[in-house]
Amino acid sequence: MSAVLEQIFQVGFLAAIIRIATPLAFATLGEMFSERAGVLNLGIEGIMLLSAMAGFTTASLSGSLWLGVLVAVLVGALMGALHALFTVVLGLSQHVCGIGVTLFCSGLAYFLYRLIFGQQSVPPSIDGFKPVPIPVLADIPVLGPAVFSQFTLVYLAIIAVPLAAFVLYRTPWGLSVRMVGENPRAADSAGVSVIATRFQAVILGGALMGLAGAFLTMAQFNAFTFGVVSGRGWVAIALVVFGRWDPLRSAGAALLFAFVDALQLRMQASGLGHIPYEAFLMLPFIFTIVAMAFMSRNAVAPSALLKPFRKEER
Amino acid sequence: MFRLEARTSTPAWFNLALPLIAIAVTLVLCSGLIAVAGAGVIEAYGVMLSASLGDSYAITETLVRAAPMIFTGLAVAIAFRAKFWNIGAEGQLLAGAVASCFVGAIPMPGYLAMLLMAIVGAAAGALVALVPATLRIKFKVDDVVSSLLLNSVIYYALMALIEGPWKDTFSGYPISPPIEDSANFPVLIEGTRLHLGVIVALIAAPLCWFLIARTTLGFRIRVTGENPEAARYGGISVQRVLLSTALLSGALAGLAGVGEVGGVHFQVMSDISPGYGYSGIVVAMLARLNPLGVVPAAIFLAAVMTGAEAMSRATGVPAFLSDVIQGTALLAMLVALLFTAYRIRRVGAQT
Numbered sequence: 038m039s040a041v042l043e044q045i046f047q048v049g050f051l052a053a054i055i056r057i058a059t060p061l062a063f064a065t066l067g068e069m070f071s072e073r074a075g076v077l078n079l080g081i082e083g084i085m086l087l088s089a090m091a092g093f094t095t096a097s098l099s100g101s102l103w104l105g106v107l108v109a110v111l112v113g114a115l116m117g118a119l120h121a122l123f124t125v126v127l128g129l130s131q132h133v134c135g136i137g138v139t140l141f142c143s144g145l146a147y148f149l150y151r152l153i154f155g156q157q158s159v160p161p162s163i164d165g166f167k168p169v170p171i172p173v174l175a176d177i178p179v180l181g182p183a184v185f186s187q188f189t190l191v192y193l194a195i196i197a198v199p200l201a202a203f204v205l206y207r208t209p210w211g212l213s214v215r216m217v218g219e220n221p222r223a224a225d226s227a228g229v230s231v232i233a234t235r236f237q238a239v240i241l242g243g244a245l246m247g248l249a250g251a252f253l254t255m256a257q258f259n260a261f262t263f264g265v266v267s268g269r270g271w272v273a274i275a276l277v278v279f280g281r282w283d284p285l286r287s288a289g290a291a292l293l294f295a296f297v298d299a300l301q302l303r304m305q306a307s308g309l310g311h312i313p314y315e316a317f318l319m320l321p322f323i324f325t326i327v328a329m330a331f332m333s334r335n336a337v338a339p340s341a342l343l344k345p346f347r348k349e350e351r
Numbered sequence: 352m353f354r355l356e357a358r359t360s361t362p363a364w365f366n367l368a369l370p371l372i373a374i375a376v377t378l379v380l381c382s383g384l385i386a387v388a389g390a391g392v393i394e395a396y397g398v399m400l401s402a403s404l405g406d407s408y409a410i411t412e413t414l415v416r417a418a419p420m421i422f423t424g425l426a427v428a429i430a431f432r433a434k435f436w437n438i439g440a441e442g443q444l445l446a447g448a449v450a451s452c453f454v455g456a457i458p459m460p461g462y463l464a465m466l467l468m469a470i471v472g473a474a475a476g477a478l479v480a481l482v483p484a485t486l487r488i489k490f491k492v493d494d495v496v497s498s499l500l501l502n503s504v505i506y507y508a509l510m511a512l513i514e515g516p517w518k519d520t521f522s523g524y525p526i527s528p529p530i531e532d533s534a535n536f537p538v539l540i541e542g543t544r545l546h547l548g549v550i551v552a553l554i555a556a557p558l559c560w561f562l563i564a565r566t567t568l569g570f571r572i573r574v575t576g577e578n579p580e581a582a583r584y585g586g587i588s589v590q591r592v593l594l595s596t597a598l599l600s601g602a603l604a605g606l607a608g609v610g611e612v613g614g615v616h617f618q619v620m621s622d623i624s625p626g627y628g629y630s631g632i633v634v635a636m637l638a639r640l641n642p643l644g645v646v647p648a649a650i651f652l653a654a655v656m657t658g659a660e661a662m663s664r665a666t667g668v669p670a671f672l673s674d675v676i677q678g679t680a681l682l683a684m685l686v687a688l689l690f691t692a693y694r695i696r697r698v699g700a701q702t
């Protein structure tokens with residue numbers, strides 16, 4: 038047994054957790070900003086897929102990975118703007134629009150990918166991002182190789198989490214976001230533009246979802262496949278709830294999920310197949326549903342979530 | 352100056368006009384993608400139309416594909432009528448498929464097997480839908496998120512089955528064992544795939560319409576959706592209505608899975624549903640939540656899907672155009688629905 042455990046918890050394990058957690062952290066932060074402003078974005082699954090495709094295609098055609106990241110972020114922001122146009126400006130029902138955005142973005146991603154690359158037996162791949170060890174820090178035992186010899190985008194995610202917390206809790210804009218998500222009427226009376234703030238938060242959220250997509254096709258897999266996102270957007274929706282709409286807690290939830298996922302991958306590889314790996318993949322969803330049942334009593338969700346705001350209506 | 356003004360009532364012709372406008376706008380928008388792909392727009396849409404509705408065989412193929420979306424469309428339409436936000440038709444469909452596949456593999460007389468498949472499949476779907484409804488009633492859990500997340504749970508459960516105990520030991524493929532030949536739904540027209548389940552779907556739509564429009568339960572569902580406060584004052588137990596709606600909605604989505612197992616695939620695999628549960632939302636919205644409208648809406652989407660494959664072969668435009676059309680149609684319909692809530696009024700310049 039101990040030999041098996043050793044095989045599972047080898048040095049690369051921690052590094053794998055960090056790598057798996059990175060796209061989830063970006064996506065979760067994106068969904069969190071959107072929901073804190075009162076807008077559920079079920080378009081996340083499709084936005085991640087379209088951004089992943091756009092980033093991969095740009096990198097593949099131009100040879101520049103960072104240009105790919107930029108395009109992925111812009112596409113994410115643009116699709117966030119589309120969702121915001123429907124849900125914030127026009128006040129349409131958020132869940133149905135979100136499903137619409139996901140269907141639209143996924144369809145567009147499949148369509149454009151097939152149009153540009155055709156049908157190939159082996160999907161084209163790119164030379165993706167390489168780990169960039171940070172001098173001195175990378176030499177720390179265990180932590181060094183796991184955390185400080187990673188992709189630049191991983192470092193960006195590590196910075197993004199406290200930064201998101203700072204923006205949300207310590208800046209005037211963050212205050213506006215929380216106000217329009219909790220009590221848009223009061224925010225409006227206080228002179229905060231509910232429409233503008235929500236619009237900005239959903240676009241920022243979309244950009245972060247785009248970053249998540251970029252990581253998948255340009256650092257993690259270095260190729261685009263139709264299943265490249267495979268439910269990670271839905272996982273992010275769960276993690277936001279599980280992390281109680283807080284950046285640090287949500288990132289913690291992403292790490293926890295990444296740990297379970299990495300464990301599952303290792304167990305599959307080590308032939309310890311008593312438990313089907315799908316049982317592990319189910320866990321975040323089951324945990325979140327159970328957690329929602331316990332949390333709802335002390336109502337931690339943004340009060341105005343799912344509620345459109347129209348100034349002239351009372 | 353133009354101003355948006357709230358509407359109190361909508362003319363009846365809106366029910367027909369809005370989806371048609373939404374579909375027209377969708378086809379115009381998506382023609383841009385056909386042009387980008389370097390094909391003639393008229394030609395591409397023409398191939399799509401003739402390959403999906405052009406001859407009797409094509410029509411049967413389109414109907415076979417429409418059947419699961421009629422069921423999921425009805426499931427979503429009835430749930431949304433009560434404002435039970437069931438985004439989980441996909442998972443309920445999968446549950447129905449798995450349950451009916453279990454039953455269908457047991458040797459027994461064919462008609463008994465088909466009946467039991469339908470009952471067990473519907474029950475499985477209903478059971479899954481009961482989870483978000485119960486959580487909402489008992490714990491005030493948001494049904495949008497819980498029903499959506501359940502889709503992933505059911506999907507992984509299905510994968511665990513077909514990669515575990517159900518795995519084909521001979522080929523190693525992750526597919527379930529086939530159901531008994533006698534349990535295969537009878538084909539109604541020789542040489543086509545038009546199976547019994549399609550007729551059941553076509554009959555289910557008017558039955559659901561009758562239930563919603565003409566029965567006490569239907570009345571309760573409508574009142575609960577439109578005004579839960581009024582429902583409560585009127586002595587309607589909103590919680591019980593929500594539970595009944597969830598059972599009904601889940602059962603309908605489960606039947607979509609039964610039809611796919613009994614009439615099309617005769618076994619369960621990972622891609623047994625190409626998102627029919629989510630398509631059900633598109634169908635229900637295009638139908639304006641009217642069960643009778645679900646049939647033409649589902650046939651439209653099915654025609655786009657079958658037509659897109661032929662169009663791809665003929666013109667080289669990727670068949671994924673059908674997925675884009677689906678998403679665009681849903682968004683266009685949502686915008687079109689604004690006209691039922693508001694009207695644009697010209698007002699004099701304000702001084």
